[in-house]
Ligand SMILES: Cc1ncc(C[n+]2csc(CCOP(=O)(O)OP(=O)(O)O)c2C)c(N)n1
């Protein structure tokens with residue numbers, strides 16, 4: 001028998017709609033309403049300014065370590081904007097703009113990043129899981145959510161976020177395989193920001209793209225310019241529609257860049273050059289989108305300046321609210337809450353003992 | 369002797385073992401160019417090259433599974449799991465293979481690997497970065513579980529761990545990485561695994577702890593002396609498993625009273641095993657029930673409340689007084 005080629009039923013496409021010069025490829029215009037475009041811009045701007053504010057709060061010791069998102073707003077915001085509010089969002093930890101889009105308050109982000117569990121609370125009616133720090137582990141949860149919706153004959157879709165590094169974890173491969181085997185309504189969104197802490201993509205995988213990994217599992221994969229919010233939105237909308245209509249999962253690779261440090265505990269100068277960062281600044285998704293909206297006549301420099309002032313004010317108010325709330329959160333007894341539906345008796349005892357000791361300590365402190 | 373932080377002392381141990389033995393290789397996430405997120409492997413890639421210091425893809429199961437294969441071939445992999453909270457991704461490789469390959473191959477193969485991981489609270493870290501789950505590993509037959517408490521013993525124990533013919537889980541108390549410096553000799557210094565140390569002599573009470581909790585324990589001992597005139601003996605376990613209870617038993621036979629301190633949750637924690645050993649071997653010498661001062665049986669809260677969770681000097685003193693009063 002001769003060797004022969006097996007044809008694989010898919011190719012990997014790259015999608016870009018708004019280029020670095022903010023020029024639109026008219027044939028690919030996703031035809032988004034003006035209203036939605038402006039709302040996306042406002043959220044992107046808010047998220048960028050919020051990131052900057054979080055960084056300064058961290059540097060002042062007013063919050064703890066956090067992972068900045070600057071440069072990646074289009075990649076996660078564009079994707080999540082294709083969901084209905086009743087679809088599920090399964091974040092990693094670098095999707096703050098998407099979380100804000102879904103209704104997470106700025107003060108909850110601050111409170112969480114300042115080490116209070118209350119900041120992770122998710123109100124009824126928001127169909128998001130809490131952020132997930134163990135890399136890649138959340139991917140399978142999206143498969144479970146999606147499959148459960150299918151089982152209940154609902155048309156809800158689940159969208160999972162993760163980074164390029166996460167594609168090396170077993171959970172990523174299990175997640176894609178399960179989703180494909182069960183034809184679960186899931187959209188996998190990889191924010192390929194080129195780095196997993198100090199490890200560049202080339203040391204993470206020998207694959208030319210991350211999107212092509214979809215092919216091995218029997219699902220469509222697409223690579224998009226992750227700094228082009230129109231392309232991300234268009235790809236996500238298509239994938240969400242496919243999932244919703246019973247067409248199964250999709251992997252979207254958003255090619256983007258982490259402009260800041262991995263977390264505030266990281267020093268990127270140890271592993272990457274300023275020159276590389278500068279190059280990516282030219283592809284910054286925010287000015288790219290803004291210039292497009294100006295050309296389209298939806299924004300002006302004045303309107304942008306005004307919007308900036310408004311979001312800065314909105315952030316300041318959130319910081320004030322957060323700091324006020326945190327003063328009231330002080331009581332450490334809260335750490336015993338929310339672990340079980342019913343607290344086991346020995347934990348109850350430990351809690352009582354803790355309260356007694358706390359009271360004693362406070363008394364000692366008072367007597368000084 | 370140079371004054372070193374624990375990070376520097378661990379780095380010294382790695383560097384010297386790599387210089388002595390070319391079968392020692394280092395692998396993990398960000399251990400090469402970045403030198404490890406805590407810088408424990410700083411500079412090793414420059415000295416030994418990227419074939420001996422592997423920056424791996426992001427997959428803990430991959431790191432540990434590959435280490436097992438390397439070890440079966442005769443290398444001595446020292447792998448770093450960036451935080452102990454991400455060692456669950458490699459749990460099955462340790463439980464199903466590292467701990468058993470000797471047994472499963474009836475001694476044909478063995479796994480001389482070290483899994484290093486920072487553990488424990490106290491550094492205002494994110495979720496999953498502050499837990500103390502040494503009991504998982506100590507509960508697994510076939511493994512050794514080591515936890516140093518200072519720069520000097522960290523260095524000496526890591527050397528032993530690297531040379532050990534069996535897999536060693538080496539938990540590094542990250543709260544102590546840069547907390548203080550100690551004299552660490554440049555020349556070789558080895559500390560045997562399985563030998564707890566008495567670090568303070570006393571006749572009234574035995575205090576048993578390890579890792580980052582050694583500091584509040586020793587502080588409590590000093591305060592008990594100053595305020596209550598109590599002479600507490602303090603034992604640093606250093607090796608959690610295999611647990612060598614000999615000096616603990618001897619000490620309790622002398623003092624008749626004991627307090628065990630760890631930051632891991634109480635139930636099914638190392639303290640439970642330590643207390644059982646003492647009950648088995650020193651029961652008739654006990655003057656009072658043994659107390660445990662531990663983390664509570666809850667998930668360690670995010671950092672704003674972690675201090676409330678971790679055993680404090682005051683909690684240790686309170687328990688010590690209770691034991692002494694009985
Ligand atoms: C399972 C696991 N291993 C290691 C870590 C430590 N860690 C946190 S983020 C990160 C890199 C993640 O890279 P990537 O998936 O590309 O996401 P990015 O940080 O770039 O957004 C690592 C190694 C972790 N959080 N979880």
Ligand SMILES: [Mg+2]
Nearest residue numbers: 163164195196
């Ligand atoms: Mg990345």
